[in-house]
Amino acid sequence: MLSRKNNERLLIPLLLLPGVGYILVMIVTVLSMTVLQSFGFYNLTGESHFTFKYWMQLFDKQFVDSFLFSAYVGLGSSICSMIVCYPLALFLHAKFPGKNVVLPFIRIPLFVPALVATFLIINILDYHGLVNEILVWLGLIKEPLRMRNDQYALGVLFIQMWKNIPFQLVIVSSALEGIREDIKEAARNLGAGSFTLFTRIIFPLTISSALVAMIMVFIGTFGDYSVTKAAGPMYPSSMAVLMHTKAFMFQEWNYAACVGVVMIVAVIFFVACYTKIASIFTKSY
Amino acid sequence: MNDISIARWPVGGRGGSRFSIRINQWFKLIAVTLLFAIWVGLPLFMGVLWSLVDPDHPWSYPHLFPEKLSFYHWEHAFKYTDIVPAIGRSFFIAFCSTLLAFALALPTAYALGRMSFPGKEAIKIVILLPIMLPGMVVALFLGRTFIMLGLSQTYIGVILGHALLGLPYMLRILIISFESIPQEVVDAADNLGAGIWTKLKEIYLPLIMPGFLAGSLFTFIASIEEFNISFVIGSPSIQTITTILFSYLGYNFVRTSSSVISLILIIPNLLILFLFEKYFKSQYMSAALGKV
Numbered sequence: 001m002l003s004r005k006n007n008e009r010l011l012i013p014l015l016l017l018p019g020v021g022y023i024l025v026m027i028v029t030v031l032s033m034t035v036l037q038s039f040g041f042y043n044l045t046g047e048s049h050f051t052f053k054y055w056m057q058l059f060d061k062q063f064v065d066s067f068l069f070s071a072y073v074g075l076g077s078s079i080c081s082m083i084v085c086y087p088l089a090l091f092l093h094a095k096f097p098g099k100n101v102v103l104p105f106i107r108i109p110l111f112v113p114a115l116v117a118t119f120l121i122i123n124i125l126d127y128h129g130l131v132n133e134i135l136v137w138l139g140l141i142k143e144p145l146r147m148r149n150d151q152y153a154l155g156v157l158f159i160q161m162w163k164n165i166p167f168q169l170v171i172v173s174s175a176l177e178g179i180r181e182d183i184k185e186a187a188r189n190l191g192a193g194s195f196t197l198f199t200r201i202i203f204p205l206t207i208s209s210a211l212v213a214m215i216m217v218f219i220g221t222f223g224d225y226s227v228t229k230a231a232g233p234m235y236p237s238s239m240a241v242l243m244h245t246k247a248f249m250f251q252e253w254n255y256a257a258c259v260g261v262v263m264i265v266a267v268i269f270f271v272a273c274y275t276k277i278a279s280i281f282t283k284s285y
Numbered sequence: 286m287n288d289i290s291i292a293r294w295p296v297g298g299r300g301g302s303r304f305s306i307r308i309n310q311w312f313k314l315i316a317v318t319l320l321f322a323i324w325v326g327l328p329l330f331m332g333v334l335w336s337l338v339d340p341d342h343p344w345s346y347p348h349l350f351p352e353k354l355s356f357y358h359w360e361h362a363f364k365y366t367d368i369v370p371a372i373g374r375s376f377f378i379a380f381c382s383t384l385l386a387f388a389l390a391l392p393t394a395y396a397l398g399r400m401s402f403p404g405k406e407a408i409k410i411v412i413l414l415p416i417m418l419p420g421m422v423v424a425l426f427l428g429r430t431f432i433m434l435g436l437s438q439t440y441i442g443v444i445l446g447h448a449l450l451g452l453p454y455m456l457r458i459l460i461i462s463f464e465s466i467p468q469e470v471v472d473a474a475d476n477l478g479a480g481i482w483t484k485l486k487e488i489y490l491p492l493i494m495p496g497f498l499a500g501s502l503f504t505f506i507a508s509i510e511e512f513n514i515s516f517v518i519g520s521p522s523i524q525t526i527t528t529i530l531f532s533y534l535g536y537n538f539v540r541t542s543s544s545v546i547s548l549i550l551i552i553p554n555l556l557i558l559f560l561f562e563k564y565f566k567s568q569y570m571s572a573a574l575g576k577v
Binding site: 114 | 310311313314317318320321324325327328329331332335345388389390391392393394395396397400402408411412414415416417418419420421422423425426427429430432433445448449452453456506509510512513516517527530531534538540543544547550551554555557558559562
């Protein structure tokens with residue numbers, strides 16, 4: 001028995017190798033390529049040597065605007081989606097007839113590719129789209145609003161919300177389902193009303209899942225290329241668009257690499273912030 | 286509504302409140318259905334309408350609906366664009382990358398799901414890296430490496446990239462499947478003298494089957510709708526459905542053509558969603574999508 005245990009121990013690295021090894025090789029390649037190129041190595045043409053030149057040139061107005069824009073889109077869509085998603089998840093948590101029939105339909109946007117979602121929502125939000133027509137008809141606005149390629153990226157935010165609310169709904173709903181019924185019963189027996197039940201039981205037990213859902217949406221939208229390119233403003237562009245344009249249009253791979261490093265660091269920073277918030281919430285209860 | 290409740294449930298108190306709860310529930314169903322119709326149904330409906338606009342009768346302000354419908358744009362898309370081979374290419378790439386991801390994930394998921402060793406939790410975080418890093422950064426600098434290796438603009442390059450993005454989903458779902466196999470079953474097989482192959486064939490593979498299907502569906506869909514890697518590594522030599530759609534949306538906006546291609550791109554996903562609905566259990570969904 002003991003020797004078999006030992007055999008299994010030897011087996012573990014072998015078993016881990018295909019999955020973890022593949023991911024590590026690829027990711028380490030990507031990361032080192034990004035960092036090294038940002039310091040002037042691995043140039044396609046010309047000399048390759050260590051230099052801070054590209055980092056010194058990086059922080060111009062275009063770059064700062066792009067960074068702020070991406071952070072705005074990322075934070076905006078993750079927060080706005082959760083503001084809609086959380087009450088909706090509570091609303092859908094209760095039993096009602098036909099729930100199992102309706103729910104798969106609400107999940108549809110989860111399975112709609114981002115580019116298709118972009119197209120579908122642009123249709124609705126366009127200058128003579130349905131939303132504008134209805135608002136004008138109702139007399140709420142005099143002139144149709146500009147919601148595509150607009151300065152405030154309203155179209156982008158709306159597309160991201162459309163696609164990501166069902167995604168967050170799945171995560172928050174499963175957290176809600178995970179709360180054991182007897183805990184809620186116990187709280188009710190001790191005289192908790194539905195408000196206390198929410199603030200003392202349901203909210204603390206779902207907040208970490210909600211934050212994870214927000215992190216996932218933030219990562220996706222902060223680094224987004226296609227939606228911003230199609231529906232976002234001409235200037236500023238998102239970080240991903242800036243990076244891709246510099247690399248492929250102008251062959252400035254070193255500049256693109258610097259942008260890439262900043263993106264990775266920013267994602268790590270924001271994820272750390274969200275995690276910190278989650279730990280504050282869970283500690284306070 | 287109150288009158289009806291009195292008529293049908295003349296005994297007051299409990300009966301009445303039960304009925305009002307039921308009304309409340311039906312109200313919820315109607316509210317949710319309406320919400321769905323506006324949130325999902327309306328954009329899809331408008332998309333379908335745009336794909337059916339007749340080129341001789343333009344649909345423009347102030348017409349709320351197109352005057353005449355025709356299949357002109359569908360015929361045009363199938364006849365004169367690269368869309369049919371692109372569908373084939375997308376499915377071929379998705380199939381290969383799913384297969385590769387499964388082959389790579391199976392042994393690793395077994396180790397992470399059924400064995401205990403130090404550093405396991407750290408490894409479970411590491412396997413999330415491909416979907417935690419910004420997609421365009423991964424695509425661009427993986428592409429840059431592939432240029433040096435000669436894998437850029439090849440099927441192998443795109444498949445390797447898509448398998449990388451699918452692996453986290455596949456791994457996480459398979460780990461959960463392995464974890465949920467009761468130890469008694471494995472012990473019983475051990476006692477009856479089953480070797481590792483017998484256990485694999487008779488216990489592990491049948492019991493992880495639902496997880497395998499769910500993981501494959503996730504990886505498959507992730508590959509079909511993936512844009513960044515297909516765009517950087519694949520195009521222009523290998524055009525998939527997403528890169529074609531981007532050419533209609535990102536560079537020059539052709540609404541009718543993009544509507545046809547959008548709908549073509551949705552159909553397989555929706556088929557998968559509804560045909561395999563039972564495999565998208567919430568435990569798999571949340572395992573794949575969140576719960577770090």
